[in-house]
Amino acid sequence: MSTPVYIYPQPRRYAALNGSSAAAAYFQLRTGDEAAERMAKAAHANERLADLPRGESVSAPHLAAVSASIIVKKNLHPQGYELTWNEDGLQLAAATAQGLHYALLTASQIFAGMKGAAQWGHFTVEDEPQLPVRGVMLDIGRCKIPTLISLRTLIDHLSGLKFNHLQLYMEGFAFDYRKYAELFPDATPITAEEYRELDAYAASRFIDLVPNQNCLGHMGKWLSKPELRHLADHPDGWPLPLPEPLSIIAPPLTLNPADERSVSLARDLFEELLPNFSSPYANINLDEPFGLGTGESKERADEIGVGQLYLDYALKMIEIVREQGKSPLMWGDVLTHYPELADQLPSDLTVLHWNYEPDIPFEPVCQQLQKSGVSYYVCPGTSSWSSLSGRTANMLANIADAAINGNKYGAGGLIVCDWGDGGHWQVAAISYPAYAYAAGAAWQTDHNLKALEPLEYYVSRHMLRDRSGKAAALLLEMGRYHLLERSTAENMTYTNLLLTKGLMAKEQLDQTLAVTVQVQQQFGGSGTPMEHDYRFAELSNWLSQRREELNALQLESEDAVLLKDELANTLLFIEQGGGLHRYIHRQDLHNEAEEKAWLTKLHNDLEAALAEFQRLWLARNRSGGLEESITPFTKLLDQYKEQLA
Known part of the structure; x- marks a missing residue:
């Protein structure tokens, strides 16, 4: 049987x-x-x-x-x-x-x-599990910090899926660092007391809550403060190396690793954060230090090399967390570009090998790490960020590739990453199928990679408490709307990107998309030209089907009404993005009267969806970061008003 x-x-x-x-x-x-x-x-x-x-x-x-x-x-x-x-x-x-x-x-x-x-x-x-460490990393550093109740619910869900590791990724002021609180008066961070409570709650469910704080790259919110700007490798901003005539200066993002004052800042953060956790580990991150060795640290980089500059700083961070009784975890994206540094890596370090697109295979780096004798975990993604409702095919392929090659080449664990790029617009439930798929793939890979029926059963019945058993299938299908875009957008959906960029003429949009591709290349993109063939009529039919399925769900959880509202509003934002595309390209809009009527509808729909977005956000999350998250929506509303005036 x-x-x-x-x-x-x-x-x-x-x-x-x-x-x-x-x-x-x-x-x-x-x-x-x-x-x-x-x-x-x-x-x-x-x-x-x-x-x-x-x-x-x-x-x-x-x-x-x-x-x-x-x-x-x-x-x-x-x-x-x-x-x-x-x-x-x-x-x-x-x-x-x-x-x-x-x-x-x-x-x-x-x-x-x-x-x-x-x-x-x-x-x-x-x-028994194949991979001993099976975890989730939730981004709380970009806009959205869940309430304590929401975080307990997350831990309960992860425990039920036999996860044993959780990280709450932090950049910005996501933890209440008392020494620096005055610099972030509008933040609503997690307090030390709350982290201690969460730590005990997770431990009682056999989950290791691992402290996490970035301390080199991704420090833009810290470096935006005049009091700390001098610590940046590029205090006046990082000029992106783009072809002429393009000229874009990114804000300061990366600490100057050659400046001991950067080390002192990191020490302040870790010495206040780490004592609140019983975990034997700490994630120091150190990923994506954009512009490293080209600013204030250039002289030192020219002397010893960018790779050694990076590693020297990393070793200082490792020593800081060791002083707090923790073994270090850190991302491997920089290290893989400098394999000659492997011999200098300490034996207690675990490298986190991340990759979120299935057309970039895990295998080569997994092979390299195993050959070097480096302990590592594979880290795929939920594909939920910058998408509104996920990218299902990408998620399944990415997680499967990570699990297969992690097992094949001796990884010690799998951590699925749930990022908050672009305002963290996706609601929590969008990531549930990805959590479940990662849990199964890490537990017994061969038995779970194709076990979508048991996955759907579990997500529907246990995570969402849907008596109809159809909720998971709806979530997976909501992650397929982007297929209608026929887009080459990377690490996002075209719809999400369009909502971020706002209203503009078609010619301006084409130019904006071309520049976006060039900018993305500086952050790891492939440089593939942005193409799309999006037809609103197709999207409209798809939305009608999803709304029928949503209305047919029989949710029995305490938050059933809230969950339905969240998914309904997600569909409204997908419709808004598709409708904006229709207006820009004048699809089936035959005269000025029809164009104005459609623009009026877009304005009214967005106004309602935005109000609902704010209500739903505050039902599960803290207020800090909400204003930043909705900035593109308020900008788009203003553009509609100006156009209609």
Whole structure:
């Protein structure tokens, strides 16, 4: 018998056994020795057994308890377990409390899947993860910082998917650094007390909450402050190396690694942040130091080389976090350009190899890292950022490639990244299918890469509590609207880009897109010319289908109304972007009266969608960053008003 659809991630081995037993009215915990009792207590087994789904056709008061035996098996994988239901009741075997935690999760899924049956068929499960570290990195450094309640909900979802690692990525003032709070009066950061509470909450669910703070590149919000601007490698801005006659100066983004005052700033940040975490790790990031070695640090770079300049600074950051009892994690994008530096990397460093587009394979760098003997994790993405509703095909291919090559070349883990580029417009649920797919791919790769039906079942029934079972399919389909664009846009959708750029004439838009491609090249883009063939009539039909599917969902969670509103408003913004394209290209607009009527509709729709966006944001997130996020929308509204005047 194949593994039932209601188990996710799909386990290493599931087998149906002969026979069945009456559905349990309730379970009674049994431990044979002190070791089993300690393990059961650490996994909160007694409380969780009481919450397991029960047979509906039996009445508990007049029935004997069904035995649930906890067994310690030291030969099992530290995160593995064995789970059996037979005539002797339920048996849960594990080597550790974490393994027992995963056994209880699977038991809950199986009994929920057999809900309503008078008899539960006997079965056995033997399971363990392929990748020991399975995590999510959520961007809270760009505009959107969730409330504490939202972060607890996220941890609950990740725990249910057997993740064991979480990072909240920070740039800007996402943590309440008391020494620098006066520089960010409008920020609403996470406090030290809140991080300590989250740390304990995550640990109780066997998730390692790893502190994260960028400290070289991505420091634009810090360097925008006059008090800190002198620490930039380019205090007056970074002139992008573009072909003439283009001339664009980016704001200061990267600290000067040759300036000891940069080290002092980083030390201030880490010394205040890291004590709030029990994790043995800290992510110092150090990715994308744009303009490195071409500004204030050029003299030093010319002397020792850009790669050595970078590594010397990285080693100082590593020593700072070591002083706080942490082992370092850092991105590998710079290191892969300087493979000769591998011999200087400390043995306690874990490199995070990121890549978010499937046409750039993970394999070459994974091979390189394994050959160099460097510990590393693979880091694909949710593909949700700069898209409004995700890019489903890109997400599936990217995560699959990461898992396959991570396993093949000895990666120690997989962390799926959920970024907030461009204002962090996507709502939380858009990333749920990506979280689930990454969880399955990292747990048992071969058993889960094509297991989309179990994935949809889990996301719909467990994450979104949709009785219709169709919610996940809707989310995946919402991530396919960009296929109608027939666009070559990279790392985003054309619709999202259009909403960012605003209203302009077609000729100006063509020029803007061409410049965008050239600018993106300086940040890792391929330079492929921007093309599109977007037809609003097709999008309109697609939107009608999605709205019908949304209305048909039977959500039963406490936030059911909020969730439906979020997805409905997401569709409104997709429609706004498509409608803006229609206006710019005058698709099926035959005269000035029709053009004005359409522009009026765009204005009114955006005004309503923007008000709703603000309401929905504040329902799950802090207020800081909201104004920055909606700036392109308010700009577009002003453009509409000016055009209509």
